[in-house]
Amino acid sequence: MKLHYYPGCTLKDKTTGLDISTREAMKRLDVELVEPDGWTCCGAEYPLTGEKIAGLAAPIRVLRQVRDEGGDIVVTTCSFCYSVLKRSNKALRDDPVKRKRINAFLRDDIQIDPLTKERTTGFADYNGEVQVLHLLEYLRDRVGFPRVRERIKRDLGMLPVAAYYGCRLLRPKEEMGFDEPDSPHLFEEFLEAVGCAAVDYPFKQECCGSYLAVSMPDAATEASYRVLRSAKMNGARAITVTCPLCFYNLDHRQETIKTAYLDFAGLPVLFFTQLLAWALGVDKALLGLGDHKVPADALFVERPAPEVRT
Amino acid sequence: MRVKLKSGPDQRKFIERIEELSGENVFACYQCGRCSAGCPMASEMDLLPNQIIRMVQMGLDEEVLRSKTLYLCASCFTCESRCPKGIDMARVMEAVRHVLDPKGQDAFGPCELTPELARELPQQVLVSVFRKFAK
Ligand code: SF4
Numbered sequence: 001m002k003l004h005y006y007p008g009c010t011l012k013d014k015t016t017g018l019d020i021s022t023r024e025a026m027k028r029l030d031v032e033l034v035e036p037d038g039w040t041c042c043g044a045e046y047p048l049t050g051e052k053i054a055g056l057a058a059p060i061r062v063l064r065q066v067r068d069e070g071g072d073i074v075v076t077t078c079s080f081c082y083s084v085l086k087r088s089n090k091a092l093r094d095d096p097v098k099r100k101r102i103n104a105f106l107r108d109d110i111q112i113d114p115l116t117k118e119r120t121t122g123f124a125d126y127n128g129e130v131q132v133l134h135l136l137e138y139l140r141d142r143v144g145f146p147r148v149r150e151r152i153k154r155d156l157g158m159l160p161v162a163a164y165y166g167c168r169l170l171r172p173k174e175e176m177g178f179d180e181p182d183s184p185h186l187f188e189e190f191l192e193a194v195g196c197a198a199v200d201y202p203f204k205q206e207c208c209g210s211y212l213a214v215s216m217p218d219a220a221t222e223a224s225y226r227v228l229r230s231a232k233m234n235g236a237r238a239i240t241v242t243c244p245l246c247f248y249n250l251d252h253r254q255e256t257i258k259t260a261y262l263d264f265a266g267l268p269v270l271f272f273t274q275l276l277a278w279a280l281g282v283d284k285a286l287l288g289l290g291d292h293k294v295p296a297d298a299l300f301v302e303r304p305a306p307e308v309r310t
Numbered sequence: 311m312r313v314k315l316k317s318g319p320d321q322r323k324f325i326e327r328i329e330e331l332s333g334e335n336v337f338a339c340y341q342c343g344r345c346s347a348g349c350p351m352a353s354e355m356d357l358l359p360n361q362i363i364r365m366v367q368m369g370l371d372e373e374v375l376r377s378k379t380l381y382l383c384a385s386c387f388t389c390e391s392r393c394p395k396g397i398d399m400a401r402v403m404e405a406v407r408h409v410l411d412p413k414g415q416d417a418f419g420p421c422e423l424t425p426e427l428a429r430e431l432p433q434q435v436l437v438s439v440f441r442k443f444a445k
């Protein structure tokens with residue numbers, strides 16, 4: 001089965017591990033991921049003020065392309081892409097003024113085929129026809145966690161793992177509709193489906209400092225520390241993320257965190273798809289563990305799944 | 311905190327502009343403080359989120375526009391999910407930064423990145439931080 005997949009720019013460069021493990025895992029679930037032709041960056045931030053409507057153009061182009069290729073669903077893993085695509089889509093569904101203005105602008109796009117030099121223009125209006133799903137939603141609602149369990153090839157031995165939601169998956173609640181913003185459980189259900197033990201801890205939906213890691217690094221260091229410490233204190237041996245920026249803050253900046261907060265001894269950070277791919281039998285070399293600063297290799301112990309699973 | 315109240319066309323214009331840009335009714339806020347209670351960046355801020363909105367209500371444009379808080383909001387929407395009046399403070403913060411737009415310099419621009427950092431950072435965070443804090 002083919003499914004439209006929007007990787008986003010970071011997955012093609014800095015966090016290829018998320019991209020590779022996603023593809024490999026989905027292959028094992030008989031889903032072939034296809035990228036919409038000519039996709040661009042989604043813009044990373046949904047425009048929060050009414051006048052910055054131009055920020056909708058890039059995500060809507062991506063969604064329009066999915067529709068024009070016959071797709072009715074697009075999945076994504078990066079929390080930022082997910083938030084921008086989902087909110088922009090909803091804006092075009094619900095807000096007639098934005099719909100009109102964006103379509104008036106995008107109708108006259110010119111696309112030139114790099115090989116044939118053929119020009120296409122006069123695009124049909126996009127009215128929010130495509131459904132934007134996070135891969136976790138797709139696994140729960142379309143594949144189904146019971147089916148994921150049936151395909152498990154390796155036993156993760158009830159590894160205690162903390163699910164980290166961060167900000168963009170859950171909020172704003174009305175627009176994202178991903179899960180309960182203050183007591184989410186989708187990510188935990190996923191972890192249990194792949195054979196981990198989900199660790200409950202109070203900082204799962206707190207912010208890691210987000211883009212402040214660049215402009216206000218100390219503030220982000222403290223925010224990330226709070227998340228990591230809370231996960232570790234509650235018994236986690238690893239923390240899982242869906243977002244390349246959470247990954248950067250929690251993994252790449254972990255040395256800085258450890259230097260600033262001496263009581264923190266370190267915690268490996270994983271992409272959720274790495275656990276999924278491993279459980280489904282993907283080779284360790286295809287998990288993309290090379291991008292990690294905090295070594296995570298030792299968590300993946302070769303242990304075949306028991307014959308019968310319920 | 312002691313503040314000197316002003317009222318005049320400039321103040322009214324400021325309030326209207328914030329409401330227009332953010333799409334939020336700032337006078338709906340009744341100062342319960344839930345936004346500040348849940349804000350992960352509150353400890354670093356000079357004005358708490360509920361103080362920002364109170365000062366917008368009072369038309370204290372200079373005080374608000376000077377605040378460090380504008381550059382400490384991570385747009386995490388925790389305040390939005392907790393506000394009993396349905397106010398999205400992240401939008402109010404963005405509107406205030408937008409009012410500052412034509413005036414100042416980049417609050418954080420590409421020049422401030424070291425080459426090492428630029429090489430290491432995920433693309434997404436670069437797009438994000440410049441969208442928030444550069445012109
Ligand atoms: S939570 Fe809402 S009503 Fe309460 S102080 Fe903050 S903005 Fe005002």
Ligand code: SF4
Binds near residue numbers: 345350385389390400
């Ligand atoms: S969106 Fe900004 S003001 Fe609101 S809780 Fe997050 S950091 Fe604080």
